[in-house]
Amino acid sequence: MDPETRTLLLETLRRFVRDTLVPLEAQVDEQDEVPEAIVAQMRELGLFGLSIPEEYGGLGLSMSDEVAVAEEMGQTSPAFRSVFGTNVGIGSQGILMDGTTEQKSRWLPRIASGEVISSFCLTEPDVGSDAGAVQTRAVRDGDSYILTGTKRFITNAPRAGVLTVMARTGTPEDRAAGVSAFIVDARSPGISLGRPDRKMGQRGTKTCDAIFDHVRVPAENLIGGKEGQGFPTAMKVLDRGRLHIAALSCGIAARLIREAVAYAAERRQFGKPIAEHQLIQAMLADSRTEWLAARSMVRDTAARYDAGEAIATDAACCKLFATEMVGRVADRTVQIFGGAGYIADYGIERFYRDVRLLRLYEGTSQIQQLIIARDMIRAAGSQ
The missing domain is CATH 1.20.140.10 (Butyryl-CoA Dehydrogenase, subunit A, domain 3)
Known part of the structure; x- marks a missing residue:
C-alpha cells in the first residue's frame, strides 16, 4: 500500500475507533454483543478483507500494513476486532495460501466483503495444544467426505457462513500427516452448535462448540485437493x-x-x-x-x-x-x-x-x- 493510502486508512480507522467503538465498550461488555450497525460499518470500511488480495475483493494489505491496523484496533475492546478477525486471519488464509483456484474464486470474495463470516475449526474437547492429535474424522464416500466430530472454542461459529475444518483422513498413528483441511458450508445438514461460551473476558466475542454429525462435504472442498496437507x-x-x-x-x-x-x-x-x-x-x-x-x-x-x-x-x-x-x-x-x-x-x-x-x-x-x-x-x- 502506498504511504498516502496507508495514512488515510489508518486515520480513518483511528477516528472510527475513537468516535464510534470506544463509547460502546461498556455496552458490548454488558450485553455480550457487538451491534449489527457496527458490523455493517466494518464491512463498509473493508475490514473483513484486509489481508485478502485485491483480485478477490480485499484490500491486499502487506503484513506490515496489517500489523499497523491491528495496533489501531487494539486501542479499543478486542471484541470489536474479533468480528472480522477470523475473516482476516485463520478463517481465510488457509484458503488463500493452499486452496485451489476454484476454492479461492468461490469463497474469498464473499469473505472479503463480509457477506460471510469465516471460522477456523481446529481445537477439540481433547485436542488443544497437541494439534496433531485431531480426532474429528473425514471418511471418503464417493465424491464426498463424511465429517464426524466436535470442535471447541470456535471463534465466530455462531455467526459463521463458512468453516475451515481440520479433520483426520489418515490413521491416528499418522499424527499430523493424517490431518486434512476442508472448506465446509456452515449451513450443511448435520452441523449443530453448542451453547455460546460464557467467558472471563472478551465479551461480545462469540465462541461455542461446532458439532459435525455425519456432515457430507464435497471432495472438491478439500483444501488444495490433497489429503494430509491440513497440518x-x-x-x-x-x-x-x-x-x-x-x-x-x-x-x-x-x-x-x-x-x-x-x-x-x-x-x-x-x-x-x-x-x-x-x-x-x-x-x-x-x-x-x-x-x-x-x-x-x-x-x-x-x-x-x-x-x-x-x-x-x-x-x-x-x-x-x-x-x-x-x-x-x-x-x-x-x-x-x-x-x-x-x-x-x-x-x-x-x-x-x-x-x-x-x-x-x-x-x-x-x-x-x-x-x-x-x-x-x-x-x-x-x-
Whole structure:
C-alpha cells in the first residue's frame, strides 16, 4: 500500500475507533454483543478483507500494513476486532495460501466483503495444544467426505457462513500427516452448535462448540485437493496470525499506558499527583519500555515476512513476548488506578480480563516457548 493510502486508512480507522467503538465498550461488555450497525460499518470500511488480495475483493494489505491496523484496533475492546478477525486471519488464509483456484474464486470474495463470516475449526474437547492429535474424522464416500466430530472454542461459529475444518483422513498413528483441511458450508445438514461460551473476558466475542454429525462435504472442498496437507496449512496460517495477535497486544498496551499516565497525573495522594511518586513512575517506565520492545519486534518481523524471509520462530517470539507484556501492563495499570482499577466504571478491569486470553489462543505461551527452543536446537544441529 502506498504511504498516502496507508495514512488515510489508518486515520480513518483511528477516528472510527475513537468516535464510534470506544463509547460502546461498556455496552458490548454488558450485553455480550457487538451491534449489527457496527458490523455493517466494518464491512463498509473493508475490514473483513484486509489481508485478502485485491483480485478477490480485499484490500491486499502487506503484513506490515496489517500489523499497523491491528495496533489501531487494539486501542479499543478486542471484541470489536474479533468480528472480522477470523475473516482476516485463520478463517481465510488457509484458503488463500493452499486452496485451489476454484476454492479461492468461490469463497474469498464473499469473505472479503463480509457477506460471510469465516471460522477456523481446529481445537477439540481433547485436542488443544497437541494439534496433531485431531480426532474429528473425514471418511471418503464417493465424491464426498463424511465429517464426524466436535470442535471447541470456535471463534465466530455462531455467526459463521463458512468453516475451515481440520479433520483426520489418515490413521491416528499418522499424527499430523493424517490431518486434512476442508472448506465446509456452515449451513450443511448435520452441523449443530453448542451453547455460546460464557467467558472471563472478551465479551461480545462469540465462541461455542461446532458439532459435525455425519456432515457430507464435497471432495472438491478439500483444501488444495490433497489429503494430509491440513497440518502444514494450519501452521502457515498461525505464523501470520501470531504476528497479528502480537500487534493487537501492542495496541492494547498503548491504550492502557495512555490511561495510566493520564490517571497518575490527575490522582493526588500525599499532597501531590501520584505521577510524582517514584514507585508509580517505575511502573509507567517499565510498561513503556516493554511496549516499545514488543512493538519493535513485531514491526521488524512483519517487514521480514513481507520480504519473503522464514519468520516462524520469530513470529512465535513476538507472540510470546507481546502477549505476556500486555498482561503485565494491564496488571500495572490496575495497580496504578488502585481501587478504581478494580471498579468496572473505569474500564481498566475489563481490559485486565480481556488480555488474559491473548496468552492462550493462536498457541499458548508455553507452546511458543517449545517452538522457539526446538527451532533453535534444530538450527544448531544443522550447522
